[in-house]
Amino acid sequence: MDRLTSASLDWQRLIKKGLLWVFDYDGTLVPIIRNPYKSQMRPRFFRFMQKFVRKYPAAVLSGRELKNIASRVKGLSFRYVVGNHGSEWKTKKMRAGRFARATERARKIWEQIPHTQGIELENKKLSLTIHYRNCADPSLILRKLPSLFSDGYRLVGGKKCLNILPADAPSKGDAVRRMRKLSGLSRVIYFGDDETDEDVFGLESWLIGVRIGPIKRSQARYTLQNSIELEKLLRAVVSKDC
Numbered sequence: 001m002d003r004l005t006s007a008s009l010d011w012q013r014l015i016k017k018g019l020l021w022v023f024d025y026d027g028t029l030v031p032i033i034r035n036p037y038k039s040q041m042r043p044r045f046f047r048f049m050q051k052f053v054r055k056y057p058a059a060v061l062s063g064r065e066l067k068n069i070a071s072r073v074k075g076l077s078f079r080y081v082v083g084n085h086g087s088e089w090k091t092k093k094m095r096a097g098r099f100a101r102a103t104e105r106a107r108k109i110w111e112q113i114p115h116t117q118g119i120e121l122e123n124k125k126l127s128l129t130i131h132y133r134n135c136a137d138p139s140l141i142l143r144k145l146p147s148l149f150s151d152g153y154r155l156v157g158g159k160k161c162l163n164i165l166p167a168d169a170p171s172k173g174d175a176v177r178r179m180r181k182l183s184g185l186s187r188v189i190y191f192g193d194d195e196t197d198e199d200v201f202g203l204e205s206w207l208i209g210v211r212i213g214p215i216k217r218s219q220a221r222y223t224l225q226n227s228i229e230l231e232k233l234l235r236a237v238v239s240k241d242c
């Protein structure tokens with residue numbers, strides 16, 4: 001992976017030909033903090049992004065429930081705001097019903113497991129997230145989960161969490177493919193920091209993948225250290241494009 005800088009790509013040409021900017025939220029637009037319910041964009045970055053998303057077509061794609069992510073990016077006029085790792089769109093209520101039923105079944109399976117101190121279930125209606133950042137030893141429960149959810153579910157690791165998704169629910173990769181189709185733009189640049197973002201980085205050659213964080217292995221072509229570097233890059237690109 002190469003460090004992405006304002007000199008890595010011909011930004012003006014990419015923008016002129018049609019570039020959709022897609023951002024993950026946690027670990028990308030905001031740093032990962034101990035309590036995910038409190039995470040917010042830095043005010044200066046937020047004000048910059050207000051201008052950025054007015055000028056360039058952009059979207060946010062998060063593992064959070066749609067209403068949760070929508071409230072966090074309120075005031076930013078993203079073209080698409082998509083939650084639940086790609087399965088929760090404002091306009092796709094019908095198909096989501098099937099995933100909601102599968103998630104409810106998963107929740108019932110989870111309820112039968114004896115409670116472990118420090119482990120927290122987040123029910124996002126179309127997927128579940130098991131948070132274990134406050135658990136001293138989550139290894140026992142993490143070993144149990146693959147067999148409990150082997151039938152009809154996909155387990156995807158995250159930062160001190162594990163996501164349980166209906167196996168046939170759209171992935172982040174499917175969501176980005178759909179955004180590209182809806183927007184009619186030729187190229188997509190995607191910024192993400194987590195395992196679920198690898199579904200996007202593995203897409204076709206029209207995708208420019210940027211993995212955020214100190215990681216050695218990824219399908220992404222480029223890397224950035226953190227959301228501060230991301231802000232610096234976006235500012236540099238904007239100043240080049242003026």
Ligand SMILES: [Mg+2]
Nearest residue numbers: 024026027194
């Ligand atoms: Mg993330």
